[in-house]
Amino acid sequence: MNLADHLPILPVAIPALAAPAALLVMRRRRELAVGIGFAATLAQLAVAALLMARASGGTILAYAFGAWPAPFGIVLVADRLAGLMLVLTACLALIALLHAVVTRADRKGWHFHPLFQFQLMGLNGAFLTGDLFNLFVFFEVLLIASYGLMLHGQGPARLKAGVQYVAVNLVGSALFLIALGMLYALTGTLNMADMGLKVRALAPADQGLLRIAALLLGSVFALKAAAVPLHLWLVRTYAAATPAVAALFAIMTKVGVYALIRVVPQVFGEGAGAAAWAPAPWLWPAALASVVIGFAGVFTARSLAEQAAYAVIGSTGTLLIAVAGWSAASLGAALSYLPHSTFTTAALFLVADVAARRRGSFADAASPGPEFAGRGLAGLMFMAAAIAATGLPPLSGFIGKLLILKSAAALPQWGWSWGVILGTTLIGVIGFARTGSAVFWKTNAASDTPHPPETRRDLLAPALALACLAALAAGAGRASAYADAAAAQVLGPARSAAAVLAEGPR
């Protein structure tokens, strides 16, 4: 085994080493901790890009921890989907970290940089692992780091939202463990690829239990993805979190979507008998309801951050509509929409922060306030983010939604998907126009002019997020080709099972 074979472990190992290092130097040399944070995030981006390049040819890299052979030891699997998610996480992390450092949000507490790296470790691990229990462990790593990040900066509003967020996720973890226990009792394995094979040979008497496990696991992932009716925790949490953290949390709902895309075809796919595609009939209506609730929230939101939080629900719902088709075309559309949706919601949170920092006591409330410095530029950024969120041309949301609509047209009951997606787009446009004109256009003469911000560099991070969206639109052909290839790979679990299980001791 040469050094290059150890590539898949690096996205987990780098933040795992960087976090304690940042913690050690944090108190004495803060700038060094910031440097460690940036260096680690950049290194993760480089490793993720390398992994994506190696996986893009269709090879599946399987990495056995401690060289224990696959069904018994824990494996990391780097395929096209994992590569995509890793690159996305690293790009988003860089933007969020930049915003936190520029706006000095990382100085409001001692442990921002270590927690940020632990969060990345959990995310990267969840995207790489090929073992179901290991997935649970990485979920917990990313959750406990997210509790710390969510409470970063403190204050009563964050504490209130934090209690609910933690309680909901503890229940989610309990359900995850119950589903895991059932699956282990039925199949005797925790390796996802191996489980996919064992499930086919299950006795008819056990099919009911398998179905229950599939539905439990599906609801846990739907809870993470904030699909209606499991969305109630999200809005308060995200609107209360520090904006840079909320921008990073844009990927958290995608973890749930990713887990569904990874686990359902592999374990509960074609050959699973009664449990085959068990979560599918529930997922589609939930996705439709999420889109409606999300964009209704965008319409009625009272502040920009709350609006961004509802946009998270809406765009994740749109994503789930595509996922719920479970065909190569619809999954491909979902995977091309996924990066777009992540960057868009991050941009919305960051622009909301830009406005809030300039409007004094009005913060990001969606009511006419004072005229503030740099209003035109901030307004333009909000407009670009809103265009992306609603899926209008020229940004990548248009192409993403087009692909989703096109793939949905091939499915039964496509009228509902079309009607909901197109109708909510209109509602979203009106909602964003309403808050945008209130914040960036109208002025309230009675209010006094707030102090101009000490720096204009806080425009950098949202501009970067928008640049990512523009790049996605410019390279849409290559992006959607990669997404289609990734979807085809996910829907053909036999090959990945062969690649994972052939990994013997070396």
Add this chain to the structure above:
Amino acid sequence: MSYEFLLATAIGVLVAGGIYLALRARTFQVVLGLTLISYAVNLFLFASGRLVLNRPPIWDAAKGGAVSAYTDPLPQALVLTAIVITFGMTAFMVILSLRSFLETGSDHVDGEAVPCDAQDGLADGLADGEGAAP
């Protein structure tokens, strides 16, 4: 009464109590409820390797080699992981609830300054802001 029945009943009672408490309005009861649920989950995970009495967790080919002659060690490792994680999470939840109570002056899960006594019939005079310093 069989061992299986006993364990299943214990899990069921723990889950029922846990759900009831987790749906209460005050954070202390919610924490207790979540703890009960996590106990139930740990027992459940433990049972996922089948209930086998008086068998070593090491499979020995020399001693007959029958699969029934040993107990599955993996669920024990899983339970250990789950216990560590849920213990840490519960400790975090306790501290968070306490912090939330001290800062907002209310131990209602919604954090509103509603007098919880009115809902629970528990009058201990700690529901409003003055209760921060016991």
